Amino acid sequence: MIGIRICLAAWLGLWLFLLAPATRAQPAPNLLPLPAEMHWGKDRLSLSKPLKLQLDASPDPAVRPAVRRLLTRLQGPAEPAAGPVLQIRYGRVGQPEKFDEERYSLRVTPMGVSIDAPTSLGVLRALATLEQLPVTEKKQRYLPEVDIQDQPRFAWRGLLIDAARHFMPVAVIKRNIDGMAAVKLNVLHWHLTDDQGFRVESQVFPRLHTVGSTDGLFYTQAQVREVLAYAAARGIRVVPEFDMPSHTTSWIVAYPRLKSNDSTYAPYTSWRTTNVAIDPTRETTYTFLDSLFTEMTALFPDPYFHAGGDENDGRNWRRTPRIVAYMQANKMVKADGKTVDKHQLQTYFNRRVLALLQKRGKTMIGWDEILGPDLPRETVIQSWRGKKGLVDAAKLGHPVLLSNGYYLDLNNTAASSYLTDPLPPDSPLTPVERKLVLGGEAAMWAEFADSVVLDSRIWPRAAAVAERLWSPQASTQSVADLYRRLPVISAELETLGLRHRIVPELLLKQLAGSSNVAPLRTLAEVLEPVKEYKRHFQGFTYTTATPLNRLVDAAPAESEVARRFGILVDSVVAGGATAAGRTAASQRQVAALRAQLLRWQANDVVLQPQFLLNPTLREYGPLSTNLAAVARLLLERLMQLQGGQVPSAAWLAAAKATLDAAQAPAGQAELAVVKAARRLAIPSVSAP
Numbered sequence: 001m002i003g004i005r006i007c008l009a010a011w012l013g014l015w016l017f018l019l020a021p022a023t024r025a026q027p028a029p030n031l032l033p034l035p036a037e038m039h040w041g042k043d044r045l046s047l048s049k050p051l052k053l054q055l056d057a058s059p060d061p062a063v064r065p066a067v068r069r070l071l072t073r074l075q076g077p078a079e080p081a082a083g084p085v086l087q088i089r090y091g092r093v094g095q096p097e098k099f100d101e102e103r104y105s106l107r108v109t110p111m112g113v114s115i116d117a118p119t120s121l122g123v124l125r126a127l128a129t130l131e132q133l134p135v136t137e138k139k140q141r142y143l144p145e146v147d148i149q150d151q152p153r154f155a156w157r158g159l160l161i162d163a164a165r166h167f168m169p170v171a172v173i174k175r176n177i178d179g180m181a182a183v184k185l186n187v188l189h190w191h192l193t194d195d196q197g198f199r200v201e202s203q204v205f206p207r208l209h210t211v212g213s214t215d216g217l218f219y220t221q222a223q224v225r226e227v228l229a230y231a232a233a234r235g236i237r238v239v240p241e242f243d244m245p246s247h248t249t250s251w252i253v254a255y256p257r258l259k260s261n262d263s264t265y266a267p268y269t270s271w272r273t274t275n276v277a278i279d280p281t282r283e284t285t286y287t288f289l290d291s292l293f294t295e296m297t298a299l300f301p302d303p304y305f306h307a308g309g310d311e312n313d314g315r316n317w318r319r320t321p322r323i324v325a326y327m328q329a330n331k332m333v334k335a336d337g338k339t340v341d342k343h344q345l346q347t348y349f350n351r352r353v354l355a356l357l358q359k360r361g362k363t364m365i366g367w368d369e370i371l372g373p374d375l376p377r378e379t380v381i382q383s384w385r386g387k388k389g390l391v392d393a394a395k396l397g398h399p400v401l402l403s404n405g406y407y408l409d410l411n412n413t414a415a416s417s418y419l420t421d422p423l424p425p426d427s428p429l430t431p432v433e434r435k436l437v438l439g440g441e442a443a444m445w446a447e448f449a450d451s452v453v454l455d456s457r458i459w460p461r462a463a464a465v466a467e468r469l470w471s472p473q474a475s476t477q478s479v480a481d482l483y484r485r486l487p488v489i490s491a492e493l494e495t496l497g498l499r500h501r502i503v504p505e506l507l508l509k510q511l512a513g514s515s516n517v518a519p520l521r522t523l524a525e526v527l528e529p530v531k532e533y534k535r536h537f538q539g540f541t542y543t544t545a546t547p548l549n550r551l552v553d554a555a556p557a558e559s560e561v562a563r564r565f566g567i568l569v570d571s572v573v574a575g576g577a578t579a580a581g582r583t584a585a586s587q588r589q590v591a592a593l594r595a596q597l598l599r600w601q602a603n604d605v606v607l608q609p610q611f612l613l614n615p616t617l618r619e620y621g622p623l624s625t626n627l628a629a630v631a632r633l634l635l636e637r638l639m640q641l642q643g644g645q646v647p648s649a650a651w652l653a654a655a656k657a658t659l660d661a662a663q664a665p666a667g668q669a670e671l672a673v674v675k676a677a678r679r680l681a682i683p684s685v686s687a688p
């Protein structure tokens with residue numbers, strides 16, 4: 001009897017197994033940004049047969065080319081006669097400049113793919129998601145079965161690109177727009193003017209673009225229109241920034257009548273803030289701006305216009321008797337009734353600029369310095385100096401954007417941007433004030449980024465900001481999961497044409513010359529440029545003409561090798577290395593750590609002769625020596641741990657000295673492994 005029962009059960013079980021949909025491991029989503037909601041099925045749609053597009057009427061001419069671009073990347077250029085259907089339905093043409101809906105649903109079943117959205121913008125966002133869905137298994141590509149309902153958390157998800165400090169050619173801007181579209185960023189903030197250059201052709205004031213910079217590089221108006229069309233076809237708005245009243249040396253060089261004093265100005269070729277400002281007291285300044293805005297607001301159709309307003313300490317105004325007299329006559333003085341107050345004069349300037357822009361239907365944006373009680377509320381404030389600027393502005397009734405925490409040029413980690421939230425759970429804003437938080441912008445200032453290295457300074461870290469601004473707060477708290485997905489998005493960005501991965505490698509090859517590049521790469525991948533604004537203050541004088549082709553420029557903004565090393569160190573510190581806690585897994589970790597340390601130690605021996613031969617590399621010699629010294633120290637420490645030995649006071653003192661020395665930068669770069677090394681070497685230092 002029992003035997004029959006077992007047979008029956010096995011027989012039933014076999015049938016249930018055969019009848020059930022194939023149960024496959026659910027894919028860990030590689031999507032970035034994570035959608036608001038997703039439900040994974042158990043089935044899949046094979047991509048061995050190309051998808052056939054079904055898009056009936058498409059009132060938005062951007063949609064069909066966007067689908068074709070995607071399908072070409074997915075399956076090649078030919079339109080199949082038959083195959084599973086990719087069905088796209090949407091209600092109306094989306095208008096990005098009106099913050100139109102970007103919501104969409106995307107379903108994959110074994111029968112095909114369907115995208116539904118109220119607007120064509122939603123379709124574009126769905127296509128970005130679809131591009132990230134394919135999974136390859138046993139050389140077969142397929143789409144996992146899934147039902148996605150998605151919409152953004154914030155309407156304004158920007159990337160600032162500074163094309164003034166270093167000019168960024170059209171092709172560079174376009175490929176970064178492709179990167180933005182891939183991670184659903186939707187506003188390109190184009191920083192077009194600064195002390196070092198005025199980068200857009202002005203037909204009204206042609207000296208601005210021809211005389212203001214030493215390199216004479218600028219966008220023609222036709223090129224601007226080309227970029228705007230390219231962005232619009234990807235559902236991305238372009239907000240231009242004309243930074244004033246300070247950051248305007250290029251304007252003043254071209255049109256000295258704008259200046260506040262009697263100095264003579266030449267094109268500015270340094271990076272430090274000048275505090276040079278145009279004269280807000282003369283009517284001729286406003287007639288100039290009136291004509292310039294007529295031209296530029298027509299060229300840039302977006303309803304928002306960024307007028308800058310940052311970093312003006314007022315020295316040009318305070319030191320000019322005529323302007324001081326103007327401030328006194330107009331009671332622009334501090335509470336003592338005597339001392340002139342440059343902030344009041346700048347607010348006056350802002351009000352005049354605002355009126356000129358409003359006359360043309362534009363909403364003005366300014367950096368947080370322009371905030372003050374007299375600033376009209378409709379001005380949008382972009383907060384860069386701290387989170388307080390955002391809170392203060394929203395409390396005064398201004399719409400706000402967050403950029404503090406999202407400055408890519410400061411070389412902070414993706415995690416630090418990711419954990420920066422425009423509306424954190426402890427935000428002091430009321431529900432009404434919260435509605436004023438439009439979103440935020442990653443910012444890529446270009447003192448230390450030219451058109452060659454720009455991509456590698458933006459990507460993939462900007463994707464962390466993109467997810468913070470798009471995805472629900474609750475489902476995006478795992479830094480580990482962000483780092484799991486960043487390399488995946490990084491590879492996708494590369495297929496889209498971004499040069500963030502290839503350029504550092506090319507720079508290294510150039511630096512290695514006829515030598516083997518591998519040892520140089522081993523060093524470069526554990527270096528990072530010094531953080532925050534320190535690169536300005538390392539005793540190396542940069543100008544606009546300094547080539548950005550040294551080892552520091554090939555070093556990643558955030559070292560992935562160092563990050564992984566830190567994780568390995570922490571797992572070993574957590575008990576893996578002691579004799580008592582020795583499991584197979586922990587032994588593997590110790591072995592991996594030892595192998596890494598031996599590689600670093602040996603690397604210096606190969607690299608030092610290269611440094612001797614190559615004067616452009618020599619400044620990095622100390623970093624290689626220090627890496628080897630740290631490696632030697634940690635190898636000793638591993639021996640101690642495994643032998644259950646407590647380090648002596650003398651050993652600890654020597655270790656501290658080695659680590660302190662290893663923290664010193666060279667060539668404006670620093671070793672990214674020292675913090676983790678300290679956690680392993682010095683028993684009392686705990687994990688971050």
Ligand code: ACM
Pocket residue numbers: 310311367384
């Ligand atoms: C800024 O970084 N000066 C806006």
